[in-house]
Amino acid sequence: MTTFAIMGAGGRMGGALVRCSRAFEDLQLAAAIENAGHHTIGQDAGSVAGVETLGVTVTDDVQSAAQADVVIDFTFHDAVPDNTAFAAEHGSAVVIGTTGLSDDEAAHVQNAASRIPIVWAPNMSLGVNVLLTLVEQAAAALGIEYDAEIAETHHRRKKDAPSGTALELARRVAWGRSQELDEVACYGREGLVGERPPGEIGIHALRVGDVVGDHTVTLGNESERVEFTHRASSRDAFAHGALRAAQWVAGRDPGMYDMTDVLGL
Numbered sequence: 001m002t003t004f005a006i007m008g009a010g011g012r013m014g015g016a017l018v019r020c021s022r023a024f025e026d027l028q029l030a031a032a033i034e035n036a037g038h039h040t041i042g043q044d045a046g047s048v049a050g051v052e053t054l055g056v057t058v059t060d061d062v063q064s065a066a067q068a069d070v071v072i073d074f075t076f077h078d079a080v081p082d083n084t085a086f087a088a089e090h091g092s093a094v095v096i097g098t099t100g101l102s103d104d105e106a107a108h109v110q111n112a113a114s115r116i117p118i119v120w121a122p123n124m125s126l127g128v129n130v131l132l133t134l135v136e137q138a139a140a141a142l143g144i145e146y147d148a149e150i151a152e153t154h155h156r157r158k159k160d161a162p163s164g165t166a167l168e169l170a171r172r173v174a175w176g177r178s179q180e181l182d183e184v185a186c187y188g189r190e191g192l193v194g195e196r197p198p199g200e201i202g203i204h205a206l207r208v209g210d211v212v213g214d215h216t217v218t219l220g221n222e223s224e225r226v227e228f229t230h231r232a233s234s235r236d237a238f239a240h241g242a243l244r245a246a247q248w249v250a251g252r253d254p255g256m257y258d259m260t261d262v263l264g265l
Contacts, residue, residue: 002250004243005031005065005092006072007083009058010040010048013074013097016239018049024243031065032058066090070246077101077160081108088112093249095242096120099164110256117252121259122164124241128215129259131230132172135217138226139176144199146219146226148173153206153214161205162187169217170201212237 004021008014009032021027032045038060046054062083065071071087073080077100085108087094096109099122109120121129139148150173152166174181179199186202213232218225232238241259248262 001026001028002069003028003030004070004072004246005068007033008075009045010034010038013235015049016235017072018045019051020236020239021243027243029054029056030068032056033062033065034058034060036060062086068092069250070095072242072246073098077105081105084109084112088115094118095245095249097124097242100160113256114254116254117249119245119249119257119262122168125232125237126241128165128230129263131228132168133265135169135228136172136176138219139173142219144177146221149202149218151204151216153208153211155210156207162203165215166203169215170203173201
């Protein structure tokens with residue numbers, strides 16, 4: 001049995017993780033952590049998630065996660081370095097679903113990976129991670145002659161833009177075409193921008209209502225267009241992926257992994 005702790009247990013993703021974990025017979029919730037003062041503190045994690053009580057109380061005491069085999073982090077970018085350092089101190093593996101980390105915050109995560117195994121992906125959805133592989137293969141096959149545009153839509157409360165998934169899709173297109181994304185990325189367009197430069201990769205972010213997450217990659221030339229689209233209808237898609245990553249990463253050697261490792265891609 002693999003035990004896991006949730007950082008950010010009172011949020012929407014925390015609730016999805018609790019709900020979905022009941023389908024994983026070899027996973028057991030050991031701790032549910034939230035920020036001090038959060039309205040879910042003191043409540044049963046199952047009740048917070050809208051399911052039966054589980055006997056695990058949401059707490060702001062991070063030490064309750066010390067014995068967990070895996071820590072799953074769906075918090076906010078500035079909390080990730082401390083959460084990862086805590087896991088490294090106690091020998092727990094980590095699954096990170098939080099996006100929007102700064103370069104310095106990401107460096108802290110990379111440093112911790114020298115001591116513990118970490119699965120870090122911009123999107124935990126199994127479907128999205130298959131999409132990443134397909135997009136890279138298509139970009140390599142079609143070449144730079146095909147224009148590349150990436151559009152993502154998320155709910156109005158999302159704080160970072162473009163999404164981490166959109167950026168990773170753009171990186172995969174660039175890798176497939178042997179490009180450096182920083183040299184060819186175009187984040188939206190406005191005004192008299194002129195003709196589209198050859199090799200440019202357009203990235204666009206929409207924020208609408210309660211959209212969980214839509215991503216579309218378009219590759220096209222003057223005679224045809226190929227589109228790859230993933231639509232998440234529920235946060236359960238991300239929760240299932242994160243829990244599968246928790247199953248996979250427990251007991252692995254220290255290092256940085258992603259969902260392509262989890263899926264064997």
